Amino acid sequence: MKRIIALVIAAVMAVSVFAGCGGGKNLGDVLTSINSTYNLSLKTLESKDDLKKYYSINPDSVKQFAAEIDSNNNAPVEIVLVEAVDDSAATEIEKVLAGRYNSIISQYASYTPDKLEMVKDCKVSKDGNYVSLIVAENGPEILKTFQDSIK
Numbered sequence: 001m002k003r004i005i006a007l008v009i010a011a012v013m014a015v016s017v018f019a020g021c022g023g024g025k026n027l028g029d030v031l032t033s034i035n036s037t038y039n040l041s042l043k044t045l046e047s048k049d050d051l052k053k054y055y056s057i058n059p060d061s062v063k064q065f066a067a068e069i070d071s072n073n074n075a076p077v078e079i080v081l082v083e084a085v086d087d088s089a090a091t092e093i094e095k096v097l098a099g100r101y102n103s104i105i106s107q108y109a110s111y112t113p114d115k116l117e118m119v120k121d122c123k124v125s126k127d128g129n130y131v132s133l134i135v136a137e138n139g140p141e142i143l144k145t146f147q148d149s150i151k
Contacts, residue, residue, distance in 0.1 A: 025149055025150050026064070027064050027065055027066035027081045027082075027083060028064075028066045030066065030081060030145075030146060030149045030150075031066035031067075031068065031079065031081060033145070033149070034079065034142055034145055034146070035068070037145065038136070038137075038138050038141075038142060040068065040077075040079070040136065041070075042068035042069055042070045042077060042078075042079065043068060043069055043070065044067070044068050045065075045067040045068065045069065045080075048062050048065070050067070051065060051067065051080075051082075054067075054069070055080070055096055055097065055100060056096055057082070057093055057096055058089075058092070060085070061084055061085055061089035061092060061093060062082055062083070062084060062085065062089075062093075063083045063084060063085050063129070064082075064083045065080070065081060065082040065083065066081045067079065067080040067081065067082075075107070075108060075111065075112045075115060076104055076107065076135065077135060077136045077137075078100075078104070078133055078134075078135045078136070079132075079133070079134050079135075079136060079142065080097060080131075080132060080133040080134075081130070081131075081132050081146060082097075082130070082131045082132070083129055083130050084129045084130075084131060085129070086129065087128070087129060089129075090126055090128070090129045090130070090131050091126070093131045094124060094126045094131050097124045097131060097132075097133040098124045100133060101122075101123065101124050101133055101135065104119060104135050105119055105120070118137060118139070119135055119139075121139055121140055122134050122135045122136065122139030122140070122143075123139075123143070125143055125146075125147070127147060127150065128150075130146075130150050132146055134146070
């Protein structure tokens with residue numbers, strides 16, 4: 001009888017361990033998948049401090065993120081995927097990234113106008129607590145891949 005109870009308790013504990021898995025998506029894995037599909041070769045931002053340095057995003061507002069950039073001054077390519085801690089933080093991050101997006105449009109207009117249409121096809125997107133800035137060739141497709149991955 002004691003063995004049966006111990007076995008049942010062990011089974012319940014095992015189930016509860018696996019119940020905690022699979023909630024949110026790992027944005028690093030999502031970006032790795034995007035990289036393999038679209039053959040991107042960009043510099044990875046490693047820490048929340050990098051987000052603060054490059055985008056002035058408060059690290060306390062970020063639950064997780066994955067970001068890669070090519071900071072070519074004339075034609076930047078940037079993919080920033082962020083899960084904010086709450087809706088308020090997501091809204092603030094969206095505003096910051098929208099400001100960066102507008103700056104990128106200005107850069108392309110001044111230095112590489114032949115690629116301006118590509119940038120205009122890209123955008124900042126907010127879906128719940130997830131926010132993204134995607135400026136790259138195939139931007140709309142990359143955004144769809146990201147949005148599909150967080151559902």
